[in-house]
Amino acid sequence: MKKAYKVEIKPTEQQEQKIKQTIGVCRYVYNLYLSKNKEVYEKEKKFMSGYDFSKWLNNVHTKQTDQWIKDVSSKAVKQSAMNAEKAFKNFFKGLTKFPRFKKKKNQDVKAYFPKNNKTDWTIERHRVKIPTIGWMKLKEHGYIPTHAIVKSGTVSHKAGRYYVSVLCEVDAQNNQININDGIGVDLGIKDFAVCSHHKVFENINKTLQVKKLEKKLKREQRSLSRKYEHFKKKGGVSAAKKRANIDKNLLRLQKIHARLTNIREEYVRTVVNSLVKAKPKYITIEDLNVKRMMKNRHLSDSVRKQKFFRFKQWLTSKCNEHGIELRAVDRFYPSSKTCSCCGSKKVDLSLSDRMFKCDDCDMELDRDFNASLNLKYAAEYTVITKR
Template sequence: MIIGFKTEVKVNKNRCLLLAKHAGTARHAWNQGLALCSELLKHNRANPEDKIKFPTAIDLHKWLVASIKVSCPWYYEVSKCVGQYALRHLSDAFRSFFKKTKGFPNFKKKGRNDSFTLDGSIYIDHRKVKVPIIGWLKTYEQLPQGLKPKSVTISRQADRWFISFKIEIETHSTPKAVDFVGVDLGIVHLATLSTGEVFNGAKSYKKSEFKLARMQWLNRHKQIGSANHRKAKLKIARLHRRIGNIRKDTLHKITTHISKNHAVIGIEDLNVSGMMANHKLAKAIADVGFYEFRRQLEYKRHLYGSKLVIVDRFYPSSKTCSNCGIKKESLSLSERMFKCEHCGMTCDRDLNASLNLEKAARSVVSVCGLGSADASRMKQEEDVSNC
């Protein structure tokens, strides 16, 4: 299985300046290409009879060499791969936009998500990586041996630089303590399992919200571009990085535990983007990380030999009684206990939903006969009947 490997690199002042030059060149190439593509789209809308063919990544790079590099000699101070990959990523972004899977690409700003990609002669030693132009970069941890990645991506978070590349690892099936489990995601408790286990989210943003607001409030009147303004921005970026790291650490621990110890996992296909439209719950939903939870489960099931069943988002897991199967007409978010008027069962709302998700996972496996195959995304009502 091929996964991504990311680690921090040690950089001094000179290396940090060289990495920043590469990131700035990649950002400039992206913005120039995006400006050209935007003008072409405007021209094609205004002149439908005189349409110009939309450029590919190769066309954009030829235009960059002929028009931009002539007036920007600092392009030759960095690797040629920087502009090539930036335009290739821009072409992929427009392809996703035309397929309506993502929005229109945005212009990049200095200091936000700075990154660039390199390929060519890349060598990996025990604790260092050699990349073109830049040379050897030392790391803080031991690197996988026997690898020759085709490309590496170097990115910056606050004042730290990270390098990432793809590695191939062997999957291994771990012994499972539970055959079937349903996982219900929520804000009060991040994950409630049908076995009765409850995992709480880190809620790192909520814990650091006052400190972050204080730092941003103190930075409001500092002159933009001054030394004090840069120092304050760096402190804010470090706090954002800490908030994100705490959230990722908690999600990794929970998803690894679930994938290692449960054979078949049933989880609901939540419409996270639609839920984020609710301004009253958007901050809390983003703080716990619903989408990241599911993304980690989807690739960790291959690592540890478990199966994942994605239940249809319209399946009424919260409104259905897990004991008798009777569906309630309405259930508000303030009702934390589920009370069935038919059989009289009373239990926690999230636990009841997880029990229903476990039943849904069992029905999918039994009807479709998945066996050792992976349970892919399928709808509870339509896909099961078509199997």
């Protein structure tokens, strides 16, 4: 089966310059494809494919202008055009919004490096050989298995750090399930997850570490805003020095954002690993409408920080890997309003009621734990991954 590994790398100054150059060209080609497609559609009312754009870029554009595009890997340039084509196709299918131009400060461009010969993407314990760049030191030794067959890889830059992500072909694991019981997982905002086997995962955004970083983030954002306002005024310090101070402040902001993202995503992985290590027969979750939940202006920020979509992604991947059946109940299933003992429904249950008290059998139980039990014993569900 195929599995991706992402790890931080330590490039030299020359390698760092080469990576920045490749990423910059890929970003330029991506934006050029979007603008060219808009121009072609306005004149001819048709869509320009990534293959046709690559031919135009190599045979016409680079011969007249922008010859520096040929200084980087041609396959990395072609892959950026294919990524832009995929963005257009997703828009035409109604899956995403209209493609937007990529900005340098957002750092959302990855340089693609295919495997050209047998020695490319050779993995050793402490280093990896990237095509056209050479050997690169890894910060985490032994994370990428040396026996895995690497198909392709990408290099990215974020908040002053460089990362390599490789797609490997590894042997499938045949893990035996030890117990025959399932687990119901109720996701929430007060607590991240409440499980039916009496395990509660707290909300990490309420910890002191995250709150300090968020407070620091607000200060840096105010500072950057003041610098932008001052930059618009003339006189005093030179514009170049003002721009340099803005760039320094922007880098500090990017580092804080990256730190917060890493803390939250690592916590989600910890929760998923804990559920999988319990070796249940199945795991049942709710099919949450996260996009609709984000429209609530009182809860949107809390929902965003919980990363429910990433949780579902990693849980699906781990259940596939370990042979665990993953179930999802309908998003309108009343798991919180149904009594897990007698099955009666309490319609007038409000969000502020943290304890569930049944009117028929007088059972009193924690609201979220009651929901997890209902998810565990749910009769109607959709199977996402099979055993």
